[in-house]
Amino acid sequence: xxxxxxxxxxxxxxxxxxxxxxxxxxxxxxxxxxxxxxxxxxxxxxxxxxxxxxxxxxxxxxxxxxxxxxxxxxxxxxxxxxxxxxxxxxxxxxxxxxxxxxxxxxxxxxxxxxxxxxxxxxxxxxxxxxxxxxxxxxxxxxxxxxxxxxxxxxxxxxxxxxxxxxxxxxxxxxxxxxxxxxxxxxxxxxxxxxxxxxxxxxxxxxxxxxxxxxxxxxxxxxxxxxxxxxxxxx
Numbered sequence: 001x002x003x004x005x006x007x008x009x010x011x012x013x014x015x016x017x018x019x020x021x022x023x024x025x026x027x028x029x030x031x032x033x034x035x036x037x038x039x040x041x042x043x044x045x046x047x048x049x050x051x052x053x054x055x056x057x058x059x060x061x062x063x064x065x066x067x068x069x070x071x072x073x074x075x076x077x078x079x080x081x082x083x084x085x086x087x088x089x090x091x092x093x094x095x096x097x098x099x100x101x102x103x104x105x106x107x108x109x110x111x112x113x114x115x116x117x118x119x120x121x122x123x124x125x126x127x128x129x130x131x132x133x134x135x136x137x138x139x140x141x142x143x144x145x146x147x148x149x150x151x152x153x154x155x156x157x158x159x160x161x162x163x164x165x166x167x168x169x170x171x172x173x174x175x176x177x178x179x180x181x182x183x184x185x186x187x188x189x190x191x192x193x194x195x196x197x198x199x200x201x202x203x204x205x206x207x208x209x210x211x212x213x214x215x216x217x218x219x220x221x222x223x224x225x226x227x228x229x230x231x232x233x234x
Contacts, residue, residue, distance in 0.1 A: 010043050013073065013219050015051075018082035018209050020044055020060065023219035026071040026196030031062060044076055064090060064097075064163065069181070072099070072201025073219045082209035089206050090163070096205040099158040099168055102198035102226050103177035104189065106154050111145040114174060120165040126184060127166035129174075140164045142171040148230060153180070155230040157202075168199060180226060198226060 011023040022044060024030065029039045045058040061083035063075040077083035089095050117137045119130040130137040141161035148155050154177060158168050166185075172178055173185035180198035181191025191198050200221040208215050221227040 010040060011219070012047065013217055015078075018077060018079050020048070020076040020078055021204075021217050021219075022074050022076070024066065024071055024074050024201075026069055026192055026222065029068045030065045030074055033068075040074060041076075048078065063087065064095070066201050067166065067169075067197075067199075069195065069197040070199045070201060071196065071222055073204050073217060074201065075204060075206075075217075077209070085209040086206065093161065094206065097160055097163075097201065098203040099160070100200045100202045100221055100227070100230070101156040101158050101168065101172055102180045102230075103154050103156065103172060104152060104180055104187070105177040106149055107144075107146060107175050107177050109146075111143075112175075114140075114142045114144065114171045116140055116174075118164050118167060118170060127164065127170045129170070138162070138164050140167050140171070142168060144171070144175065150229045151226075153226040153229055169197070192222075192224070196222075200227065 010025060013021040013023055022040060024040050029035065029037055031041045032039045041060060041062060045060050048054060048058045048060065059078060059080065061077040063077055063083065063086045066072060066074060077086055117130045117132050118127050118140045119134065119136040119138065120127050139162065143159040143161065145157045146154055147157055160167055169179055169182055169185045178186035180189060181187055182197040202221065203216065203218045205214065205216040
């Protein structure tokens with residue numbers, strides 16, 4: 001299979017009999033799309049075929065997704081049991097995720113919570129603010145914290161309580177701090193030649209699907225500015 005050029009390579013953060021967690025580079029789709037670019041799902045299946053010497057089809061289920069220009073942790077299940085149990089945790093909001101976002105703007109205050117209703121405009125591939133009760137409208141909540149402001153860039157820790165399409169991106173724009181490189185929601189500058197945005201899926205916590213222990217995984221952001229302004233370690 002031809003692997004198209006991407007900015008960096010995916011990195012396996014953790015694997016066992018039921019889980020595969022990968023640090024996704026920006027610009028790589030999580031699942032196959034109309035671009036026909038090599039996806040993280042395909043990469044994960046190829047990885048398991050070689051690492052476990054598997055023949056034929058490989059089971060690999062996407063537990064959650066991040067947008068193509070976003071980097072960071074993506075969780076996959078390698079068994080149907082794990083897929084079912086992790087999907088249930090997501091529905092019950094028991095999976096806790098944290099993201100690092102960077103903006104050129106500085107907010108009023110240092111922390112807060114954004115609550116509103118959002119809906120996805122699939123024709124334009126954009127989220128928009130909507131009214132309660134509007135068809136397709138979903139309640140959305142994000143907790144945010146300004147970690148530091150350095151050399152004209154603000155580093156934010158974002159904790160989504162819900163998981164709506166483009167939720168973090170539009171909530172940062174509502175805060176007056178569009179994510180660096182995110183043209184769709186108000187940024188004026190390019191990041192990674194327009195192929196990425198400065199939003200990174202940094203940490204995820206959930207109950208292991210078979211051991212039931214609470215587990216936490218982290219992944220460092222891309223090794224490039226402006227992420228390198230902020231000391232984020234695994």
